[in-house]
Every structure is written in C-alpha cells, then in structure tokens.
Amino acid sequence: MDGRFKSPAVALDCLGCKLNQAEIEQIGRQLARAGYRLVEPGEKADIYILNTCTVTHVADRKSRHMLRLAHRRNPDARLIAIGCYAERARRELEGIDGVDLVLGNDDKSHLVQSLGESVRYGQPVVDSPGGYYYDGSRTRTFVKIQDGCRNFCAYCIVPAVRDHPESVPVERVVTEIKEQISDGYKEIVLTGTEIGAYSHDGVSLGGLLERIISETAVTRLRVSSLQPQEISPELIGLWRDRRLCPHFHLSLQSGSDSVLKRMKRRYTTADFQRAASLIREIVPDVSLTTDIIVGFPGETESEFQESLSFCGQMRFARIHVFPYSPRPGTVAASMTSQVTSRVKKQRSQQMLTLAENSLHNFERSYLGRTMTVLWEQKDGGIWSGLTGNYIRVYARGREDLTNKLLPVTLEKIYKDGVWGEVIAR
Numbered sequence: 001m002d003g004r005f006k007s008p009a010v011a012l013d014c015l016g017c018k019l020n021q022a023e024i025e026q027i028g029r030q031l032a033r034a035g036y037r038l039v040e041p042g043e044k045a046d047i048y049i050l051n052t053c054t055v056t057h058v059a060d061r062k063s064r065h066m067l068r069l070a071h072r073r074n075p076d077a078r079l080i081a082i083g084c085y086a087e088r089a090r091r092e093l094e095g096i097d098g099v100d101l102v103l104g105n106d107d108k109s110h111l112v113q114s115l116g117e118s119v120r121y122g123q124p125v126v127d128s129p130g131g132y133y134y135d136g137s138r139t140r141t142f143v144k145i146q147d148g149c150r151n152f153c154a155y156c157i158v159p160a161v162r163d164h165p166e167s168v169p170v171e172r173v174v175t176e177i178k179e180q181i182s183d184g185y186k187e188i189v190l191t192g193t194e195i196g197a198y199s200h201d202g203v204s205l206g207g208l209l210e211r212i213i214s215e216t217a218v219t220r221l222r223v224s225s226l227q228p229q230e231i232s233p234e235l236i237g238l239w240r241d242r243r244l245c246p247h248f249h250l251s252l253q254s255g256s257d258s259v260l261k262r263m264k265r266r267y268t269t270a271d272f273q274r275a276a277s278l279i280r281e282i283v284p285d286v287s288l289t290t291d292i293i294v295g296f297p298g299e300t301e302s303e304f305q306e307s308l309s310f311c312g313q314m315r316f317a318r319i320h321v322f323p324y325s326p327r328p329g330t331v332a333a334s335m336t337s338q339v340t341s342r343v344k345k346q347r348s349q350q351m352l353t354l355a356e357n358s359l360h361n362f363e364r365s366y367l368g369r370t371m372t373v374l375w376e377q378k379d380g381g382i383w384s385g386l387t388g389n390y391i392r393v394y395a396r397g398r399e400d401l402t403n404k405l406l407p408v409t410l411e412k413i414y415k416d417g418v419w420g421e422v423i424a425r
Helices: 018-033 057-073 084-088 090-094 108-118 170-182 205-215 233-240 257-263 269-282 301-314 341-364
Strands: 009-014 037-039 047-052 078-083 099-103 140-144 187-191 220-223 247-249 287-294 318-323 370-379 382-387 392-396 405-414 417-422
Touching: 009 018, 009 057, 018 037, 018 047, 018 108, 018 140, 018 187, 047 057, 047 084, 047 108, 057 078, 057 084, 057 090, 078 084, 078 108, 084 090, 090 099, 099 108, 140 170, 170 187, 170 205, 205 220, 205 233, 233 269, 257 301, 269 287, 269 301, 287 301, 287 341, 301 341, 318 341, 341 405, 370 392, 392 405
Parallel strands: 009 037, 009 047, 047 078, 078 099, 140 187, 187 220, 247 287, 287 318, 392 417
Antiparallel strands: 370 382, 370 405, 382 392, 405 417
C-alpha cells in the first residue's frame, strides 16, 4: 500500500423525473472527478445521496422509505437528501434517523464543495479510481438543458421547488454531449422542467437541436417531454434527421376541456389533437406518450368519461396514469369537491386498462416489422432494449449485446413490450 487515504465510497440514488436522473448523473461525474469512489445504492457506502421527488404524496413517502432503508443497510453511513422534497420540506427530512445534510435545489449544485468541507474521512484523492456515474450499461444518458417553471398549473408543486427558470448555454450542452459520446453512450436524452421553453442568447429548442445534430456525432437524440402549444412545423421538421428519436411525450393531464381549464393548462383538447396530427404527419413510425391525472378536484363522472374517450381516440403508445395528489400550497389543494380515494382508485383502474390496451395495440402494429434496437441489459438470459419509438424489445442472445444497435424482427407481444429475433449480422 502507498499509505494514501482511501477515498470514501458514495452511493447515488434517485427518484422522480428524467431531470432528477440527469442531475444525479452530473453529481456522480463531479464526485468521480473529485476522487470519490462510486458504488451501487445497495452496496456498502460511506455516504448515501438521494435526489428526492415531491410531485405526489407517494413520491414523498418513497423518499422517506429509501432514506430509512439506506440507514438500516448502512447505519454508519452519512445520509444526504437533496432535490425537490428537500426544497419543499427540509425539516421532515432532517427528522429521519441518519440524515445529516439536506440540500434544496438551489444548494445541491454545491454538494461536492459541501462534502469537501465537512466529510469525516479526510481529503479525497485526486486520481479517481472509477469512471463517471452511469447505470452500468452505458447506453442512455440524460443531459439537463433547462430548469424551472413559472406556469403555476393548479395541481403542480414544481414552481414552488424549481422557481428560477433558466436554460443551459448552448456551448455547455454541446460540450457535455460530446463528453458523453466519448464516454460510450449511444443515446442522449435531453431533459428539463419545461424544455420546450428553452431559450439562451436567442437560441430556442429548435436552434439547440440543430447545433447538437450538426456539431456532435450523436447516434440517437431523444427529447424527453413537450407541451402541445410548443409544437410547430419548424420544430417537428427537424425530425427528418433520423438521429432524432420518433418519440414524443406530450403532457395531456386530462381529456376534458373543463378540467383542463380548472387545471390552468394552456391548451384545449383541440390544440392537443392538432399538435399530435402535425407530428404524425411529419414523423414516420412515431409514438406518442402522455401523462393523465384522474380524480382532479371537481372531476365529474361525465368529465372523466370525456377524458377516457379522448385518450382512446388519440391512440397513445403509452399512458402514465396518476391519481390526483393534493400538494400543499397549490391552488387545487384548497379546491372544494375533492374526489374521494375510492372514486380515484376506480377511475385509475379504468384508465390503466385503456393504457394497457393502447400499448398492446401500438405494439401489435409493428409485429412482423424489422426495427433497430439499442440493447441495454441482460436478465436471466434475456436481453432488453428500446427501439427509437420507445418499444421495449426482448430477445435471447449468447453474445454481449450491451450498447449495440442491431436490427430485430418483432414477433409477438411479451410482458410490457415485444419479443424479437435479432437478425444475424
């Protein structure tokens, strides 16, 4: 041994959106550069860092559970909670056994400096023994291009915890993507609180996409989420470059115009339908996915049926269903006519049934087709990966398929996706 101090082991964990994932990956890279040793969340660690979520009460509960689990697993580890729940309810997290540092969204960018000033183990070595933080497969990575929202939708807590809209400079985004490509990633996912609102020095989201496409060797570029009112022919026209994944997540939230109005959303179902039609007209083999809230305050059975019917008409590939969750401080939390838990559960089940049928209908339309799959991981002898239009594909393969883009014939519905046969090269 050379007598040097052994760098602390840090476990990184994350809940919530793709933006949270992008941020924890970025923190991981900073820690690795500073000499910390990165380990998986279930491994023995000196420091456990959780990027929390507070979008629903379930997310709050999961955040608390994961911190308590980490404490039971590693009683001597230092627990650090960061992110949206930490921003909204610092004292709730400080009261959990083992948690000794809580940093909100404004402070978590200084996490590495905070550790350097107060870490119990001494100064970390400079030459990091590990690489950057990644999910073990080096296939997809998330790049944050924007943060913050001031829309104040009636149900949403995000403006209270991410209230300073800002966009990452174009040059910094392009540089980070080049670094991620050099590190081995084949797919880059652009994420943010409201990426359609990206604007920096006169460059819009469309301009940023053009810069990325022209200045990097990205193999696949995926955009995480857009609003219907942000869709334009000029923006969607960029998808003629096949490196942009034919997958759009358009947040709907309700298929009833009266509910959308109470939610303070900035579009109608007609606006949404026009945006979807434009996308389908320009982008071949495109998949549309969405979010739906059921049981918003005052939602009548008639309004729910409108929403259910509209979602059926839209032929979504995937529908993420959320029962309404009151968030303290939002307009909707103080609305009268709160829908009962029993009714929300019943409506959720109906919407989930539609979501499952929609998914299988979309997948069936591709059976017999040959699609390119980016393979991610192997579990019990079966590989899984994603097509550009976000179909989960499973297949057997003896060779290592990790991070390979290969043509696959889609054969039958399997689990949450499709069983395929990798075409011999």
